Amino acid sequence: xxxxxxxxxxxxxxxxxxxxxxxxALEALGDEMxxxxxxxxxxxxxxxxxxxxxxxxxxNAAGVVAQRMLTAANAxxxxxxxxxxxxxxxxxxxxSAASSAGAAFAVNQMLGEPYEPTQLVKFSMLGEEAAxxxxxxxxxxxxxxxxxxxxxxxxxxxxxxxxxxSELFAVVVxxxxxxKTEDARxxxxxxxxxxxxxxxxxxxxxxxxxxxxxxxxxIGRSLVDVVAEPFRKEFIPHFDLVxxxxxxxxxLGAGISGSGPSIFALVxxxxxxxxxxxxxEAVYLENPVDHKIYISKIANRGVRxx
Numbered sequence: 001x002x003x004x005x006x007x008x009x010x011x012x013x014x015x016x017x018x019x020x021x022x023x024x025a026l027e028a029l030g031d032e033m034x035x036x037x038x039x040x041x042x043x044x045x046x047x048x049x050x051x052x053x054x055x056x057x058x059x060n061a062a063g064v065v066a067q068r069m070l071t072a073a074n075a076x077x078x079x080x081x082x083x084x085x086x087x088x089x090x091x092x093x094x095x096s097a098a099s100s101a102g103a104a105f106a107v108n109q110m111l112g113e114p115y116e117p118t119q120l121v122k123f124s125m126l127g128e129e130a131a132x133x134x135x136x137x138x139x140x141x142x143x144x145x146x147x148x149x150x151x152x153x154x155x156x157x158x159x160x161x162x163x164x165x166s167e168l169f170a171v172v173v174x175x176x177x178x179x180k181t182e183d184a185r186x187x188x189x190x191x192x193x194x195x196x197x198x199x200x201x202x203x204x205x206x207x208x209x210x211x212x213x214x215x216x217x218x219i220g221r222s223l224v225d226v227v228a229e230p231f232r233k234e235f236i237p238h239f240d241l242v243x244x245x246x247x248x249x250x251x252l253g254a255g256i257s258g259s260g261p262s263i264f265a266l267v268x269x270x271x272x273x274x275x276x277x278x279x280x281e282a283v284y285l286e287n288p289v290d291h292k293i294y295i296s297k298i299a300n301r302g303v304r305x306x
C-alpha cells in the first residue's frame with residue numbers, strides 16, 4: 001500500500017504525580033493523518049486542517065520525524081503528509097506528540113516495520129524537540145504504546161506499559177487558551193524540599209500499584225502533585241474550583257494535563273464520568289470561559305490505521 005491513514009491519540013502526561021515520567025492515551029480524542037508515498041524522495045507537508053502549523057518540514061513535528069526515519073532507513077521514496085488536527089495545539093494534551101507519533105508509526109509501516117515501538121518513541125522525541133525544544137518521551141510514549149506508560153529511564157530509554165483497570169475513564173476540560181510548555185517549565189522551582197520529593201515518590205508508587213491491582217481508591221489518593229501543580233495552576237482559570245467540583249462530584253482525583261491548560265479527572269465508570277464532566281463544565285459556564293470538554297476511556301492501543 002502506498003497510502004496510510006491513521007488516528008493518533010491525544011495524551012495526558014504527568015498524571016499529577018508522574019512529572020515527565022507517566023502518560024496515558026485517550027480513546028475518544030486525537031488527530032487524523034494521511035501519508036502517501038511520492039517519487040520525489042522528499043517529505044512534503046501538503047495540507048494542515050484545524051490549526052496553524054508550519055508547512056516547512058524542518059519546523060513541523062511530523063515532517064522532522066518522517067525525514068529522519070526515511071534518511072535512517074535509506075528509503076527510496078518520499079512522503080506527502082496531510083494533518084487534520086482535532087484539538088488545539090498548546091492544550092496540554094500532547095498535540096505535537098500526536099503528530100510526531102503518528103508520523104513515526106505511519107512511516108514505519110511504509111518502510112515494512114523495521115523499527116520496534118521503543119525506537120519509534122525515539123524518533124518521535126525528535127518531533128517533540130522541534131515543536132517545544134525538548135526531547136520529552138512521556139506524551140509520545142503514550143501515543144505509541146496506548147494505555148498508561150511509565151518512562152522508567154531516558155539513558156537508555158526504557159518504557160514500561162502499565163495495566164489499565166477496565167472501568168477507568170478520563171474527563172478532560174480544555175479552556176481555550178494556550179499555555180506554552182517553555183513558560184510552564186520556567187515557573188517550576190529549581191530545587192524542592194526532601195519532604196516533597198518523598199511525597200511525590202510515594203504517590204507515583206501508589207498510582208502504579210493502584211493501576212496494577214485495580215484499586216480505584218488508591219489511584220485517587222495517589223493523584224497528588226506537590227512539585228508542579230502548585231506553580232502551574234496559576235496559568236489556568238479557576239483551576240482550584242474545577243478540581244474541587246470534579247472530586248466533589250465523584251472523581252477519583254484530578255490535576256493538570258501535561259503543562260496545561262487542560263484539566264483531567266480520572267473516574268470509575270461512564271455514568272459517573274458524565275456527572276463529573278457536568279460539574280467541571282459548570283464552573284466554566286458560571287465563570288464564562290470558552291472551553292471544550294471530553295469524556296474518554298483510556299485507549300488500550302496507541303496510533304492505529306483507520
